[in-house]
Amino acid sequence: MLQPGDTIGILGGGQLARMLCLAAAPLGLRCHVYAPEADGPAFDVCAARTIATYQDEAALADFASRVAVVTYEFENVPAETAAFLAARVPVRPDPAALARTQDRLVEKTFIRELGLDVPAFAKVDSLVELEAALAAIGRPAVLKTRRFGYDGKGQATIREATDPADAWAAVGEHPSILEAFVPFTREVSVVAARGLDGTVVEFDLCENVHRDHILAETLVPATARPETATAALAAAARIIEALDYVGVLAVEMFVVGEGGAERVLINEIAPRVHNSGHWTIEGAKTSQFAQHVRAVAGWPLGSAERLGRIRMLNLVGPRAEDWPSIAADRSAHLHLYGKGEARPGRKMGHVTYVESVAASEKDRAGASLRMDRPGSI
Amino acid sequence: MLQPGDTIGILGGGQLARMLCLAAAPLGLRCHVYAPEADGPAFDVCAARTIATYQDEAALADFASRVAVVTYEFENVPAETAAFLAARVPVRPDPAALARTQDRLVEKTFIRELGLDVPAFAKVDSLVELEAALAAIGRPAVLKTRRFGYDGKGQATIREATDPADAWAAVGEHPSILEAFVPFTREVSVVAARGLDGTVVEFDLCENVHRDHILAETLVPATARPETATAALAAAARIIEALDYVGVLAVEMFVVGEGGAERVLINEIAPRVHNSGHWTIEGAKTSQFAQHVRAVAGWPLGSAERLGRIRMLNLVGPRAEDWPSIAADRSAHLHLYGKGEARPGRKMGHVTYVESVAASEKDRAGASLRMDRPGSI
Numbered sequence: 001m002l003q004p005g006d007t008i009g010i011l012g013g014g015q016l017a018r019m020l021c022l023a024a025a026p027l028g029l030r031c032h033v034y035a036p037e038a039d040g041p042a043f044d045v046c047a048a049r050t051i052a053t054y055q056d057e058a059a060l061a062d063f064a065s066r067v068a069v070v071t072y073e074f075e076n077v078p079a080e081t082a083a084f085l086a087a088r089v090p091v092r093p094d095p096a097a098l099a100r101t102q103d104r105l106v107e108k109t110f111i112r113e114l115g116l117d118v119p120a121f122a123k124v125d126s127l128v129e130l131e132a133a134l135a136a137i138g139r140p141a142v143l144k145t146r147r148f149g150y151d152g153k154g155q156a157t158i159r160e161a162t163d164p165a166d167a168w169a170a171v172g173e174h175p176s177i178l179e180a181f182v183p184f185t186r187e188v189s190v191v192a193a194r195g196l197d198g199t200v201v202e203f204d205l206c207e208n209v210h211r212d213h214i215l216a217e218t219l220v221p222a223t224a225r226p227e228t229a230t231a232a233l234a235a236a237a238r239i240i241e242a243l244d245y246v247g248v249l250a251v252e253m254f255v256v257g258e259g260g261a262e263r264v265l266i267n268e269i270a271p272r273v274h275n276s277g278h279w280t281i282e283g284a285k286t287s288q289f290a291q292h293v294r295a296v297a298g299w300p301l302g303s304a305e306r307l308g309r310i311r312m313l314n315l316v317g318p319r320a321e322d323w324p325s326i327a328a329d330r331s332a333h334l335h336l337y338g339k340g341e342a343r344p345g346r347k348m349g350h351v352t353y354v355e356s357v358a359a360s361e362k363d364r365a366g367a368s369l370r371m372d373r374p375g376s377i
Numbered sequence: 378m379l380q381p382g383d384t385i386g387i388l389g390g391g392q393l394a395r396m397l398c399l400a401a402a403p404l405g406l407r408c409h410v411y412a413p414e415a416d417g418p419a420f421d422v423c424a425a426r427t428i429a430t431y432q433d434e435a436a437l438a439d440f441a442s443r444v445a446v447v448t449y450e451f452e453n454v455p456a457e458t459a460a461f462l463a464a465r466v467p468v469r470p471d472p473a474a475l476a477r478t479q480d481r482l483v484e485k486t487f488i489r490e491l492g493l494d495v496p497a498f499a500k501v502d503s504l505v506e507l508e509a510a511l512a513a514i515g516r517p518a519v520l521k522t523r524r525f526g527y528d529g530k531g532q533a534t535i536r537e538a539t540d541p542a543d544a545w546a547a548v549g550e551h552p553s554i555l556e557a558f559v560p561f562t563r564e565v566s567v568v569a570a571r572g573l574d575g576t577v578v579e580f581d582l583c584e585n586v587h588r589d590h591i592l593a594e595t596l597v598p599a600t601a602r603p604e605t606a607t608a609a610l611a612a613a614a615r616i617i618e619a620l621d622y623v624g625v626l627a628v629e630m631f632v633v634g635e636g637g638a639e640r641v642l643i644n645e646i647a648p649r650v651h652n653s654g655h656w657t658i659e660g661a662k663t664s665q666f667a668q669h670v671r672a673v674a675g676w677p678l679g680s681a682e683r684l685g686r687i688r689m690l691n692l693v694g695p696r697a698e699d700w701p702s703i704a705a706d707r708s709a710h711l712h713l714y715g716k717g718e719a720r721p722g723r724k725m726g727h728v729t730y731v732e733s734v735a736a737s738e739k740d741r742a743g744a745s746l747r748m749d750r751p752g753s754i
Contacts, residue, residue: 004700004713022399025422026658028700028713028726045402047421281403285707294704303707307684307733323381323405327671330662330680336381336405349405356684 001196002068002297004028007047009067009089011054011081013040015337015347016073016273019281021045023289029297034063041338042073054081064088071247071296075101075271076148092196092246092296093271100243101269104146105177114242116235117265119254120180127168133178134164140181143167145174155213157181182265184254188222190236191277193248193291196298200237201291203284203304205229206276208252211316214345215275220283220310224255225262232264239269248292250274275347279312280304282333283354309355320348378573379445379674381405384424386444386466388431388458390417392714392724393450393650396658398422400666406674411440418715419450431458441465448624448673452478452648453525469573469623469673470648477620478646481523482554491619493612494642496631497557504545510555511541517558520544522551532590534558559642561631565599567613568654570625570668573675577614578668580661580681582606583653585629588693591722592652597660597687601632602639609641616646625669627651652724656689657681659710660731686732697725 002008008024010017013035021031021042030047033040038051048066052059060081064070070091072082075098082095101107108121122133124143134141139162145154156162156170158178187210192202207222208215222229236251243249249271253264277288286294286302294301315322320342326334336349379385385401387394390412398408398419407424410417415428425443429436437458441447447468449459452475459472478484485498499510501520511518516539522531533539533547535555564587569579584599585592599606613628620626626648630641654665663671663679671678692699697719703711713726 001701004697005715005717018402021422022402025395025399025715026710026712027704028715030421030715044407044424045398045422300705320381324378327404328677333403335403338382338402338405338407340382 001299002029005030006068006297007032007066008293008296009034009063009070009085010042010046010073011035011070011077012073013037013042013049014073015041015339017042018045018337019278019287019289020071020073020273020293023287024293027290027293027297027299029293032063032067034059039340044338054078057084060084061088069296069298071292073272093249094244094246097243097245097249097271101271102147104144104268105175106146107269108177108179110242111239111266111269114238116238117263119182119265119267121177124168124176124178127165130164130168130176130178134158137178137180142179142181143171143176144179145171145176147174153213182254182256182267184256184265185258185262186223186255187267188224188232188253188255188264189218189274189276190232190251190253191248191274191280191288192233192236192240192251193288193295193301193304194240194245195295195301196246197300198241199301200240201301201304202233202236203277203280203288204306205232206279208276212345214316214347215314216316217314218276218279218310218312220279220306220312222255228255228262228264235264235266239266243269243271245271247271247295248273248277248288250276252276275314275350276312278335278350279310279352279354281335282352283307283310283312307354307356311353311355313351314347315349315351317344317346317348318342323349326351378676379406382407383445383674384409384443385670385673386411386440386447386462387419387423387450388412388447388454389450390414390419390426391450392418392716394419395422395714396655396664396666397448397450397650397670400664401670404667404670404674404676406670409440409444411436416717421715431455434461437461438465446673446675448669450649470626471621471623474620474622474626474648478648479524481521481645482552483523484646485554485556487619488616488643488646491615493615494640496559496642496644498554501545501553501555504542507541507545507553507555511535514555514557519556519558520548520553521556522548522553524551530590559631559633559644561633561642562635562639563600563632564644565601565609565630565632565641566595566651566653567609567628567630568625568651568657568665569610569613569617569628570665570672570678570681571617571622572672572678573623574677575618576678577617578678578681579610579613580654580657580665581683582609583656585653589722591693591724592691593693594691595653595656595687595689597656597683597689599632605632605639605641612641612643616643620646620648622648624648624672625650625654625665627653629653652691652727653689655712655727656687656729656731658712659729660684660687660689684731684733688730688732690728691724692726692728694721694723694725695719700726703728 007030032048033046156167205222207219209217252267285305333352384407409425410423533544582599586594629644662682710729
C-alpha cells in the first residue's frame, strides 16, 4: 500500500496521464511521468519527468528506482519495456493483461473462452486466409490488424464490392483478424476497476456515439433494457477478474437485437482509463482516474455512485475552438488538455454536462429531459 | 482574456497554490509557481517553478516575463514585490486590495466606512493607548497586531485579570488594534468571486468551527436565519465591489444576537481562496479554485450552485494519520496536501462529505440528517 508522499510512475504523457496526475495529487501521491515526447500534456502537472524512449534501459532503470509502482496510460506499452520494469518495481496492471489485449486474436479468443459473446472472427495471415475467412463469415466484414490499432487505424471494411486484395493491402498485409460486421443498435462500454484486494467496482453503463471512428459523445445511463445493462456489467466483471487485473479498464460492447432479444457482444478491452469514463470526473463520486490511482496504489476503491444524468462531448480537432462559449455555459464542465495545435482528429478536450439527481428523478417520473445541446458543438 | 496554453503565475507554493494549479489544468491553463521554499506542495503539480525570495528582483523580472497574469495564495505578499510585478504584468487581485487588508486598522476602518458592522476597535501604538482603549471598549477584549497575523498568531486576549502590560508584551509591542470581544453564537464566512467584468458570484454561507484558532470544520449551509444569510452575502458583495477586486476572497463574520435580533459583524477579509471554501471542490458546480482561476484569467465565472449538504473537516497535524480510514470511507472525499511532517497545528489535508441534494431535500422536509461523524476524526 503506497503511503502519502510516495510516487506513481506513469508511462505515457498524454491527456490520460495528465488526468491521472490531477487525480493522484489530492490523495497526497506524487507522479513521475515517463514519455518520449517532450511536449506531453502530462508534463505540466507532474512532480517529476523523464523524456526518453521506451527502449532506453538506463532511463527505465532510473525511473524504476524513483517510483513505488508503475502504471501506464496506453495499451501499446512494448512487452520488453513492461518486463524490464516489472523485474524492478510493481507494474499495475500486470503486463500479462497487456499481452492478452494487445493482440486482437488473443483478446477475442480469451473473451470467447470465458463464455462471453463476441462477433464471429477468424485469423488472417495471408490473402488466401482472408478469402477463406470471408467465405466463412460473410460480408460485410471488417479486417483489423491484430496489433497497434486504435481510433479506426489499421482497419478496412469489406463490403459486397470490395476486392479482398485491396483490404489486405489497406492493413499493410499485417497479421490480422476478420470480424463479422455487427448490425448494432448502439455501442456501449463498461468502465470497471479492480483493487489489489480483488474488489471490483463498476461505473454505470455508458452509451457511446462515434464519428469517424473517434468517440464523439457518451451518455449515461445508456439506453438499454435493465437486463442488458446487468449482463454488460457482469461480462466486464468476468473479464477484469479473469485478467487478475489491478486498475481501471474499459470493455467496449455492441448492443444487438430488439426487445427481449437485446444482448451485448464484446468488441474489445481497453486496459487503461478510457475516454468513455471521462464523465466520472464530475459525474461520479469517484472519478475513473482516482479509482485507477487508488487501485494501483493498493488503496481501497472509492464509490462509483453516479451523481446525475450525463452527457460528455469530445472536443476533437477544431471543435476545441468553441471553448469560449463552453466556458461561458454554467452548466458545462470544460476540460482542455493543454495540447498545442488542434489538428483534425486530435482529442483536444471534452465537456461534461451533469443533470442533477433531483432533476433526473423528475425525468424518470415522466417529465421530459431538458439537456439542451449547445448549438455550436 | 487568457487563452488555453497561457500561464498563470502564482506567488506562494502551499496547499492553496497547489489546489489552484489542479483547478487551472482542466481549463488548459499552465501554472508557474514562485515561492522561497523548495518543498512547497504546489511544486508537485505545476508546469514551471521558481525558487527565490520575494525580494529577488532578477527572479521576479524573469517570472513576470514568463506569465500572462500573476496571482497569489496568501495575503502577506510584500507591497514592494506586488508593485514590482504589477509594473510588468497584470496582478490580480490588484495589490491595492492587499494594502487594504494587510493592516487590521486600515481594513476595519474601510469596512466601517462602507456602512457595515464591525466589532468596536481602537488603534494601539503604545501601552498608554492600550489602557485608554480598554477604558473605552471594556473587557474582555482582544489585542491584535495590525499586520502579519493569522491562525491566532499575534493575538492576546485581555480578560478581567489580565495585566495590559503582559498583553502588550505578548504582541511584541507591535502596532496593534484592540477589538471588543464578541460573544458570537457562531462564526460564518462568505466565499465570493468577482470577474474581470465585475460579475459577482458567491457560494452559500459557510458555518465555521475553530479549534486553537485554526479552522476545524465547515458546515454548509450555515445555521442562520434566511435574513441573516442574505445580509451576510450582501455585505461580502459590498466589500468585493468596493475593493474593485478580481478573484476569490473570503469574508469572515460573527453571528450575534438571537431570533429577530440576529445579525452579522464583519471580522476580517482574506483576499485569497480560503479554507472555508475547500468544500466547493466536490460540493459546488465550480470550485473556489476554478472560480479564482477563471477570474484572474479574465474568463466568465462558473456556477456556484451547491450540490448537497456539506461537512468539511480539516486534517490538522497528527489527525492526518487517520488517512487510511478516511480513504476507506466511500462517503468521504480525502485531500492530502503532500506535506512531509505532520507537525501540530500544520494543515495536512481536509476531508469533505457531500450529502446528495435528494437526501438533503428529504432532510429539509423533516427527516433527520444522517451524516455520521467518523469516530476517529
